[in-house]
Amino acid sequence: MTTKRFHDDDSAVDDFYAEVATADLQPLWTQEGLLTKTPARLRPHLWRWKTLRGLAERSGELIGIDRGGDRRVLSLSHPDLCGLPFATHTLWGAVQYLRPGELAPAHRHSPAALRFVLEGSGVWTLVNGDPLHMAPGDLVLTPSYTWHEHHNPGTEPMIWFDGLDLPLVRNLDAVFFEPGSDTLTEYEPRLRSRSEDHFAAPGLVPVGAEAVAVQDPASGRFSRLLAYRWSDVDAALDRLLGSTGGAQATIRYADPVTGADVMPTLRAEIHRVLAGHRTKPVRRVGSGIWVVHRGSGASVVGGTRYSWSAGDMFVAPSWATVSHEADADADLFLLSDEPVLEAIGLARTEGAGRADGAPDDN
Numbered sequence: 357m358t359t360k361r362f363h364d365d366d367s368a369v370d371d372f373y374a375e376v377a378t379a380d381l382q383p384l385w386t387q388e389g390l391l392t393k394t395p396a397r398l399r400p401h402l403w404r405w406k407t408l409r410g411l412a413e414r415s416g417e418l419i420g421i422d423r424g425g426d427r428r429v430l431s432l433s434h435p436d437l438c439g440l441p442f443a444t445h446t447l448w449g450a451v452q453y454l455r456p457g458e459l460a461p462a463h464r465h466s467p468a469a470l471r472f473v474l475e476g477s478g479v480w481t482l483v484n485g486d487p488l489h490m491a492p493g494d495l496v497l498t499p500s501y502t503w504h505e506h507h508n509p510g511t512e513p514m515i516w517f518d519g520l521d522l523p524l525v526r527n528l529d530a531v532f533f534e535p536g537s538d539t540l541t542e543y544e545p546r547l548r549s550r551s552e553d554h555f556a557a558p559g560l561v562p563v564g565a566e567a568v569a570v571q572d573p574a575s576g577r578f579s580r581l582l583a584y585r586w587s588d589v590d591a592a593l594d595r596l597l598g599s600t601g602g603a604q605a606t607i608r609y610a611d612p613v614t615g616a617d618v619m620p621t622l623r624a625e626i627h628r629v630l631a632g633h634r635t636k637p638v639r640r641v642g643s644g645i646w647v648v649h650r651g652s653g654a655s656v657v658g659g660t661r662y663s664w665s666a667g668d669m670f671v672a673p674s675w676a677t678v679s680h681e682a683d684a685d686a687d688l689f690l691l692s693d694e695p696v697l698e699a700i701g702l703a704r705t706e707g708a709g710r711a712d713g714a715p716d717d718n
């Protein structure tokens with residue numbers, strides 16, 4: 357790659373531009389779209405479940421698991437990102453397809469990942485040896501540097517959504533990857549993981565050595581609970597709506613000990629919108645990927661209307677106003693990079709009424 361060269365009608369300026377480019381320099385005054393008035397990198401974009409599912413299924417027929425990274429994954433590639441396999445400049449979104457009898461072998465890496473199950477049954481993801489059962493609507497975490505492998509000993513294929521901070525970690529040039537050993541990991545196919553045995557009782561946190569032995573205590577930077585069950589999320593949303601009497605409710609997946617986000621770089625939420633209701637327009641700094649879990653409706657994102665039903669996924673770019681309306685009771689999973697913006701003092705939200713009645717901080 358050579359440095360971009362700018363041109364000018366004045367031959368003295370044009371010669372100057374040639375020398376500047378040869379010296380690997382760029383004049384700021386020729387840069388457009390760098391210091392934008394407001395965030396402007398991406399447009400919204402939607403991927404249809406019908407397309408995702410169809411192509412994931414075909415990848416299962418055509419492509420072995422062992423090709424490139426040992427995962428059969430189709431990543432959301434935003435058309436505004438010049439062919440990069442990224443959904444946004446910070447977030448990776450993908451569908452992963454695992455057929456019955458298949459194993460996606462162990463590896464670990466610095467990017468953090470989470471899985472939101474879309475369809476199928478009978479898969480276990482082992483995280484540092486802890487077997488996490490996966491069923492539709494479950495959220496399963498594979499934090500930074502944890503060993504993970506996906507097993508499908510069942511009779512059905514499974515498709516899940518993969519969310520990673522890979523684009524961010526890559527832009528920080530902090531990607532490390534290590535393949536695991538070839539020996540097959542033995543595990544007990546229990547429906548509850550060790551992490552749930554320790555940390556899934558509401559408001560109850562174990563004390564003592566066993567509690568920290570579940571996973572690397574040195575990290576402490578990601579949620580101790582590695583699996584969030586759909587039945588729990590569903591019941592929590594029901595009770596929240598029953599209690600508030602409202603037509604919409606949002607729940608954030610949190611570390612049961614600290615209340616922090618599931619990962620330092622990733623926030624996960626589920627938004628329930630009842631049929632006939634339209635949510636207030638909200639915009640925030642940082643990008644997000646919305647995954648429709650249940651129901652049907654439409655979202656207006658940055659002024660464009662996208663209708664959706666279960667399995668559809670769309671990107672909400674930074675500072676684009678988002679409002680949802682449900683035709684049928686809808687649950688939308690949201691993956692965002694908001695913890696990163698908060699950590700560096702760039703978080704900003706407009707339009708979200710706060711539960712405590714305080715004004716929006718913007």
Ligand code: GTQ
Pocket residue numbers: 425427429450452465469504518520
């Ligand atoms: O399942 O381990 O979508 O390592 C991208 C990278 C999934 C995985 C992805 C990965 C994985």
Ligand code: FE2
Pocket residue numbers: 463464465469504
């Ligand atoms: Fe991985």
